[in-house]
Amino acid sequence: MNPSHPRTTPTSRPLGAERVRRLPGGGLVGLLKAAGGDVVNLAAGTPGWPATPPELIKHAVHALHEGVNQYENPDGNALLREWIACSLPGRPDPATELTVTAGASEALAVALLAAVDPGDEVILLEPFYENFLSAVALAGGVPRFVPAQGPDWAPDPAALTAAFGPRTRAIVLNSPANPTGRLLTDEELDLIAEQCATWDVVAVSDEVYAPYVYDGARHRSAAEVPGLAERSIVLGSFSKSHSVSGWRLGYLRAAEPWTRLLRQVHIATTGGAAAPLQHAMAHAGPALHDGWDPAESMRTMRDHAVRALTEAGFSCSAPRGGIYVMAGIAGLTDEPSPRFARELAERTGVLVAPATPFFADPRHGDPYVRVAFNRPEATLLEAHRRLTGRP
Numbered sequence: 001m002n003p004s005h006p007r008t009t010p011t012s013r014p015l016g017a018e019r020v021r022r023l024p025g026g027g028l029v030g031l032l033k034a035a036g037g038d039v040v041n042l043a044a045g046t047p048g049w050p051a052t053p054p055e056l057i058k059h060a061v062h063a064l065h066e067g068v069n070q071y072e073n074p075d076g077n078a079l080l081r082e083w084i085a086c087s088l089p090g091r092p093d094p095a096t097e098l099t100v101t102a103g104a105s106e107a108l109a110v111a112l113l114a115a116v117d118p119g120d121e122v123i124l125l126e127p128f129y130e131n132f133l134s135a136v137a138l139a140g141g142v143p144r145f146v147p148a149q150g151p152d153w154a155p156d157p158a159a160l161t162a163a164f165g166p167r168t169r170a171i172v173l174n175s176p177a178n179p180t181g182r183l184l185t186d187e188e189l190d191l192i193a194e195q196c197a198t199w200d201v202v203a204v205s206d207e208v209y210a211p212y213v214y215d216g217a218r219h220r221s222a223a224e225v226p227g228l229a230e231r232s233i234v235l236g237s238f239s240k241s242h243s244v245s246g247w248r249l250g251y252l253r254a255a256e257p258w259t260r261l262l263r264q265v266h267i268a269t270t271g272g273a274a275a276p277l278q279h280a281m282a283h284a285g286p287a288l289h290d291g292w293d294p295a296e297s298m299r300t301m302r303d304h305a306v307r308a309l310t311e312a313g314f315s316c317s318a319p320r321g322g323i324y325v326m327a328g329i330a331g332l333t334d335e336p337s338p339r340f341a342r343e344l345a346e347r348t349g350v351l352v353a354p355a356t357p358f359f360a361d362p363r364h365g366d367p368y369v370r371v372a373f374n375r376p377e378a379t380l381l382e383a384h385r386r387l388t389g390r391p
C-alpha cells in the first residue's frame with residue numbers, strides 16, 4: 001500500500017460525475033415505462049406509422065448473412081453518405097461534410113461536445129425536446145432559455161436577440177419542432193443567422209422531422225440560410241422518416257472544418273453506426289423513394305388526431321410539420337398535466353405525454369399535453385372513440 005495514499009473509503013463523495021447529476025429527470029421515460037395493458041399509447045414518438053419498409057428489413061438480414069459484420073468506416077458507409085447528400089439541399093460533399101451517427105441522439109451529443117466548453121451558454125427555444133437539455137448538461141454548457149407562448153409558440157424577436165451575448169457558444173434549433181410541430185419562419189432564421197454572425201455562435205439544427213411538412217409549407221434547412229450555412233451543424237435521422245428508430249441511424253452535416261471536429265468526437269464515443277444497417281439503408285433506401293411520400297399519409301394521421309382531440313375538448317390546431325400535436329387542457333381540467341395524463345389513461349385508456357419536460361420551469365407545461373400521431377389510422381380512430389365516447 002502506498003503510505004501517501006492510505007486506504008480510506010471516501011464517504012462524502014456523491015456517486016458519479018457532476019455532469020450526470022445535471023441531467024433532467026427523464027419525465028417522459030418514467031411515464032412510458034409505466035404504460036402497459038390495454039392502452040392506446042400516443043405519448044412517445046416511437047413510430048407506429050409508416051410501417052417499416054419490408055425491403056429495408058430484407059436487405060438488413062441479407063447484409064448480416066453476407067458478412068457485413070465488422071467495423072465500417074467511422075465516417076459512415078460511403079454509398080449511404082452519397083445518397084444522404086443527394087437528398088439534402090445544396091448537396092453537401094459526402095466525403096468531407098457528412099458523418100453517419102448512431103441516431104440523431106448521438107449526433108446531438110457529438111455536436112454539443114464538439115462545440116461547447118464547460119460554462120458556455122447554449123440558447124434553447126421553449127418548448128424544447130427534452131434531450132437538448134441533456135446534451136447541454138453533458139457538455140457542461142449553461143442553458144439560456146427563450147420562452148414562447150401557445151398556441152403559436154413563436155419566439156419573441158426581442159427576447160431571442162437578448163439571449164445572445166459574449167458567453168453564447170451555440171443555439172439549438174428544431175424545425176419542425178418537437179413538441180409543437182412549428183416551423184421556424186424565414187424572418188426568425190434570418191434573425192438567428194444575423195445574431196450567430198455577430199456573436200460567433202454555432203447553430204445546432206435538429207431537422208429530424210424535415211420529411212414531415214404539410215399543407216404546402218416548405219422546410220428550410222439552416223444549411224440553406226445565408227450566413228448560417230457555414231456555422232451550422234445539421235442533424236438528421238432515419239428513425240421517424242423510415243420507421244427504423246431501433247436501427248439508430250442518423251447523420252451530421254457540417255462544413256468541412258466542423259466535420260473534422262465532429263468526427264473526432266464521434267470516433268471517441270461510438271466509433272460508428274451499425275455497419276449492416278447502414279449497408280441496408282444504402283442499398284434499399286434509394287429505391288423506396290420512387291413514390292415514397294410518408295408526409296402525405298402522415299397529414300391524414302395528423303387530421304385524425306386533431307379531430308379526436310378537438311371533439312374531446314382539447315384546444316389545438318393542426319401543426320404544419322412534425323409528428324406531434326401540442327394540445328391545451330385548460331378547457332378540460334384544473335389539474336397539472338402529469339396528473340391529468342395519468343387520470344386520462346385510467347379513465348379512457350389513452351396515454352398522452354404531459355408537456356412539463358419541455359419547459360425550463362415544468363409548471364409552464366402544466367396546461368398542455370403532447371400527442372404523437374405517427375400511428376396507424378386504426379389506432380387514431382380507436383383513440384377518437386375512447387376520448388369522445390363516439391365511434
Ligand SMILES: Cc1ncc(COP(=O)(O)O)c(C=O)c1O
Nearest residue numbers: 045103104105129178237239250
Ligand atoms: C427533435 C428530436 N431529435 C432527435 C430525436 C432522436 O432521434 P434518433 O432516434 O435519431 O436518435 C428525437 C426523437 O424523438 C426528436 O424528437
